[in-house]
Amino acid sequence: MQKENIVPESRDNAFRDLIIKTPGGRNIPTCMQCGICAGSCPVNHEMDYTPRELVRMIQLGLKKEVLSSNTIWICTTCFSCSVRCPRGIYPTELMETLKPIAMSEGIRNRNAKFDNVFADVIKKNGRASEFLLISKYSISEPGMIKQAPFGLALFSKGKLPLSIDKMEDVRELDAIFKLGEKSVDKEAKESTVAKESKETAPERSPKENEGQEAEK
Amino acid sequence: MSEPKKTGVYLCRCGGNISDAVDLQSVADSLKGENVVVNIQDYLCSSAGQDKIKSDIEKGKIDRVVIGSCSPKLHLETFRGMVKEAGVNPNLLEITNIREQASWVHDKDGKDSVNSKVKGLIKGAVARMDSIEPLVPLEKKLVDRTLVVGGGIAGITTSLEIADEHEVILIEKQPYLGGHMIGLSKTFPTLDCSQCILTPKMVAVHNHPGIIMHTQTEVADVSGSPGDYSITLKHSPRYVDIEKCISCGACTRKCPTGAIFLPFAQAVPQAYMIDMSKCDHCGACVKICPRDAVNLEAKEETSTISVGAVAIATGFEPIDPSFIEEYNYPSPNILTAVEFEDMLSAKSKTGMRLQKADGTFPDRVAFVLCAGSRDFTGKGRKHCSKVCCIYSQKQAQLVKKMKGDAEAWIFYIDMRSAGRRFEEFYHHTQEKGVNYVRGKVAEIIPKQDGTLTVQYEDTNLGRKGREIFDMVVLCPALIPSSGTKELADKLGVQLGDDGFIEEKHVKLDPVNTLNQAAFAAGCVLGPKDIHDSVTEGISAAHKVSQFLGKGMILIPPEKPMILECNGCGDCVKACPYNALALEGRKAVLSLLACTGCGICVPACPIKGIEIRNFTRNQLKAQLKAMLAEAPGVVVFIDPYAYAAADIAGVNRKQYSSLVRFVSLPSIHILDADVVNAAFEYGATGVMLIEGTTDEKLTLSSDELYKRLKKDTRKHKKPLRYSHIETAQYEKLTDLLNVFASQAGAKAEKRSRKEKEEGTQEGIAEAT
Numbered sequence: 001m002q003k004e005n006i007v008p009e010s011r012d013n014a015f016r017d018l019i020i021k022t023p024g025g026r027n028i029p030t031c032m033q034c035g036i037c038a039g040s041c042p043v044n045h046e047m048d049y050t051p052r053e054l055v056r057m058i059q060l061g062l063k064k065e066v067l068s069s070n071t072i073w074i075c076t077t078c079f080s081c082s083v084r085c086p087r088g089i090y091p092t093e094l095m096e097t098l099k100p101i102a103m104s105e106g107i108r109n110r111n112a113k114f115d116n117v118f119a120d121v122i123k124k125n126g127r128a129s130e131f132l133l134i135s136k137y138s139i140s141e142p143g144m145i146k147q148a149p150f151g152l153a154l155f156s157k158g159k160l161p162l163s164i165d166k167m168e169d170v171r172e173l174d175a176i177f178k179l180g181e182k183s184v185d186k187e188a189k190e191s192t193v194a195k196e197s198k199e200t201a202p203e204r205s206p207k208e209n210e211g212q213e214a215e216k
Numbered sequence: 217m218s219e220p221k222k223t224g225v226y227l228c229r230c231g232g233n234i235s236d237a238v239d240l241q242s243v244a245d246s247l248k249g250e251n252v253v254v255n256i257q258d259y260l261c262s263s264a265g266q267d268k269i270k271s272d273i274e275k276g277k278i279d280r281v282v283i284g285s286c287s288p289k290l291h292l293e294t295f296r297g298m299v300k301e302a303g304v305n306p307n308l309l310e311i312t313n314i315r316e317q318a319s320w321v322h323d324k325d326g327k328d329s330v331n332s333k334v335k336g337l338i339k340g341a342v343a344r345m346d347s348i349e350p351l352v353p354l355e356k357k358l359v360d361r362t363l364v365v366g367g368g369i370a371g372i373t374t375s376l377e378i379a380d381e382h383e384v385i386l387i388e389k390q391p392y393l394g395g396h397m398i399g400l401s402k403t404f405p406t407l408d409c410s411q412c413i414l415t416p417k418m419v420a421v422h423n424h425p426g427i428i429m430h431t432q433t434e435v436a437d438v439s440g441s442p443g444d445y446s447i448t449l450k451h452s453p454r455y456v457d458i459e460k461c462i463s464c465g466a467c468t469r470k471c472p473t474g475a476i477f478l479p480f481a482q483a484v485p486q487a488y489m490i491d492m493s494k495c496d497h498c499g500a501c502v503k504i505c506p507r508d509a510v511n512l513e514a515k516e517e518t519s520t521i522s523v524g525a526v527a528i529a530t531g532f533e534p535i536d537p538s539f540i541e542e543y544n545y546p547s548p549n550i551l552t553a554v555e556f557e558d559m560l561s562a563k564s565k566t567g568m569r570l571q572k573a574d575g576t577f578p579d580r581v582a583f584v585l586c587a588g589s590r591d592f593t594g595k596g597r598k599h600c601s602k603v604c605c606i607y608s609q610k611q612a613q614l615v616k617k618m619k620g621d622a623e624a625w626i627f628y629i630d631m632r633s634a635g636r637r638f639e640e641f642y643h644h645t646q647e648k649g650v651n652y653v654r655g656k657v658a659e660i661i662p663k664q665d666g667t668l669t670v671q672y673e674d675t676n677l678g679r680k681g682r683e684i685f686d687m688v689v690l691c692p693a694l695i696p697s698s699g700t701k702e703l704a705d706k707l708g709v710q711l712g713d714d715g716f717i718e719e720k721h722v723k724l725d726p727v728n729t730l731n732q733a734a735f736a737a738g739c740v741l742g743p744k745d746i747h748d749s750v751t752e753g754i755s756a757a758h759k760v761s762q763f764l765g766k767g768m769i770l771i772p773p774e775k776p777m778i779l780e781c782n783g784c785g786d787c788v789k790a791c792p793y794n795a796l797a798l799e800g801r802k803a804v805l806s807l808l809a810c811t812g813c814g815i816c817v818p819a820c821p822i823k824g825i826e827i828r829n830f831t832r833n834q835l836k837a838q839l840k841a842m843l844a845e846a847p848g849v850v851v852f853i854d855p856y857a858y859a860a861a862d863i864a865g866v867n868r869k870q871y872s873s874l875v876r877f878v879s880l881p882s883i884h885i886l887d888a889d890v891v892n893a894a895f896e897y898g899a900t901g902v903m904l905i906e907g908t909t910d911e912k913l914t915l916s917s918d919e920l921y922k923r924l925k926k927d928t929r930k931h932k933k934p935l936r937y938s939h940i941e942t943a944q945y946e947k948l949t950d951l952l953n954v955f956a957s958q959a960g961a962k963a964e965k966r967s968r969k970e971k972e973e974g975t976q977e978g979i980a981e982a983t
Binding site: 036040041050052085086087 | 593671
């Protein structure tokens with residue numbers, strides 16, 4: 001991993017302030033970098049930045065690195081870090097806060113696949129189906145082939161039911177999702193407008209800017 | 217005969233601390249037309265500021281002073297001393313607190329609102345100043361004796377430093393002197409042995425003719441007043457007479473259950489004691505004792521002493537780290553640093569050998585710092601325990617010294633080695649080959665074989681690590697010793713929100729408390745090392761000597777005056793301090809017994825009692841002038857809760873600028889007359905806030921509130937009571953905000969209703 005120097009241009013204070021205002025980010029300014037979060041994390045070794053480093057990067061407003069980090073997608077939401085943090089920071093909630101921001105910024109991450117598959121299954125059926133989840137995920141993630149014997153073993157013991165549980169009327173769920181998307185769109189628009197007016201979006205390419213201006 | 221009174225109003229910019237938030241010129245302008253002289257200074261407390269007031273008095277321009285500045289806690293005595301020199305009665309100077317209780321706490325409200333608050337407060341103070349009378353403080357003789365509570369290094373030092381000049385009674389909860397220090401092995405940064413430097417001091421205490429020492433003793437009750445306390449002590453039984461015991465050890469050789477023992481070889485006093493939970497009352501020790509010192513029937517005793525001053529040196533205790541689930545304390549080989557020290561000290565039960573649960577030497581030892589400190593989630597303590605960084609390095613050095621190839625690891629968050637010779641000590645420990653890891657330990661997992669897995673992030677590398685140790689030493693948060701709060705409450709001493717004693721002034725009066733006869737030294741004021749505890753012990757001793765040396769104590773002269781009496785005796789019944797009595801069918805006041813609480817004022821059915829300078833009319837005059845400027849929420853507040861508001865100010869805790877504090881010696885002085893007046897003059901709500909922990913008063917607070925609620929009902933405006941101790945400043949500001957918005961909403965609703973009614977009437981008239 002190439003490490004960039006921290007210079008004023010790489011820091012985005014608006015991003016930092018935005019995160020600090022969310023419930024998961026409220027206590028970020030008080031982080032003392034003790035590392036109990038990372039020490040408690042069961043999947044820390046898979047992450048490109050430990051939760052502690054992620055919090056530090058938010059303190060500095062290193063937006064690009066935070067949102068492209070795989071950390072937010074690797075987190076298994078076990079909550080060990082949140083329970084132990086002596087400063088009352090909730091890294092688990094923070095990850096959930098950062099995921100939609102990364103998506104709305106169009107930042108893709110290969111580790112986001114599971115989240116996407118899970119969301120798809122829920123949107124379609126209203127219930128989680130282990131079989132659908134695992135088969136769909138395996139198709140998009142070739143590495144899963146290694147897990148096949150384990151899956152078969154589970155199946156043979158009746159622990160991976162093939163039946164797909166469905167909600168009675170999925171349309172009701174659709175309505176909820178549509179409402180949610182609407183409000184997200186609105187927020188996103190408001191925040192981009194606010195940002196544009198403050199001129200604090202240095203990393204956006206000029207082309208994108210043109211597009212947005214045309215929209216306006 | 218009496219010349220017209222003229223008040224000088226002096227406003228302090230406080231170098232911007234006040235003037236940045238308050239437009240003092242507009243405050244001064246608003247006083248035009250009143251019979252006052254107004255002046256604004258950069259720093260009133262400076263000699264230039266004081267000289268200005270002094271010269272105005274000497275020129276005959278003014279004969280009373282109102283000051284708008286910081287809290288009276290800081291400079292009231294200075295200013296009063298100055299006007300006294302200039303020939304004005306000190307009582308005719310009062311301070312209006314426009315810094316801690318105005319300019320520092322209303323950032324969110326507009327400047328106009330803060331300005332109008334300050335104008336109102338100053339106008340109220342001017343009106344009050346016009347109505348009060350000069351008073352002379354009363355003098356009371358002091359008892360020339362000090363009680364020192366706590367026999368650790370701070371208490372020992374305090375006692376020895378006082379004892380050449382004034383009598384000392386030193387009490388200690390444990391059966392021996394020395395506190396935590398006697399349980400230490402070597403002391404940083406010099407590594408000299410603790411008992412070697414402490415034992416001579418303990419012996420000196422024991423032998424000093426001016427010190428009476430009681431071990432296994434605690435304060436049971438305090439009565440009387442500062443300078444003249446009557447304190448009841450509770451002595452737990454030792455079952456061995458300290459005076460008779462010659463510590464020959466015959467008893468312990470005969471004892472079949474090991475119940476009789478000498479705490480440790482160098483213990484002072486040198487006397488055996490019995491652990492009754494082990495004793496089976498066989499009587500062998502009684503028979504064998506050559507001095508007849510053993511008494512198995514000994515019972516808990518009490519005694520009463522008379523003292524003028526109290527020095528509190530009750531120290532600290534380690535927090536019990538078992539609440540940190542991931543550290544799995546207690547488990548074999550996981551100990552606290554205090555237990556580690558014990559093992560290597562005079563009190564050692566292992567023959568001063570460091571050993572694991574199985575008796576062998578630990579080859580790999582981890583020290584885990586900040587176990588329960590620096591925690592803002594409410595589970596642990598917020599404060600840094602200060603000494604752990606250095607003592608853990610000392611312990612690591614001891615491990616390396618005992619076995620050269622042993623490994624010592626220190627897990628720290630920030631290595632805090634501020635202090636003379638401490639950075640050098642850190643450097644020296646590094647040279648000794650101790651491993652330092654920057655990272656808070658995440659988990660300690662005990663394994664079957666007695667070893668411990670420690671999991672952490674090395675934050676310097678951003679990588680998770682796992683190590684196996686033979687022993688893990690937790691460095692727990694140091695907290696005030698149990699019973700600190702009870703003792704402080706008995707003495708009317710305030711605690712901070714961390715539970716340690718609140719100093720009179722954080723920086724300038726570090727060993728005084730808000731009780732002028734109570735002093736403090738050592739870790740009861742916050743975690744600190746031996747050097748600092750000794751320094752504070754010497755300071756406290758000096759302050760005690762200074763206090764007792766005056767021989768007299770000045771008592772505030774704001775006492776009840778009995779103007780009219782029909783001999784009903786209601787006030788005598790109401791007084792919780794037995795300061796009132798009926799003599800020839802008239803109530804008579806004992807000035808020295810009276811605390812000035814004013815509970816007799818509303819008790820008198822014919823309104824014949826008033827507190828000097830807090831009479832009903834004086835309070836009404838103040839309220840009227842204050843509320844004429846702008847309506848607000850009137851908060852009657854006693855000195856203890858006032859101190860909480862000051863701490864809120866120092867911490868810049870924000871609250872509504874509608875709040876107007878009216879300072880009273882106690883809220884029990886109030887009756888419906890005054891509260892109704894506040895409502896009539898425009899208060900949107902009234903709060904009664906008291907912080908005293910004196911149960912003689914607080915037990916009747918509920919009754920007071922209910923009575924006032926009933927008698928002021930006609931105004932249909934909110935009235936609240938709340939008990940806020942000094943430490944609870946955050947609760948105070950929350951409460952003020954909630955109440956101010958409730959009162960505001962209610963007032964708005966009422967005015968809207970009135971307006972509607974008004975327009976309806978208008979319509980009715982028109983038609």
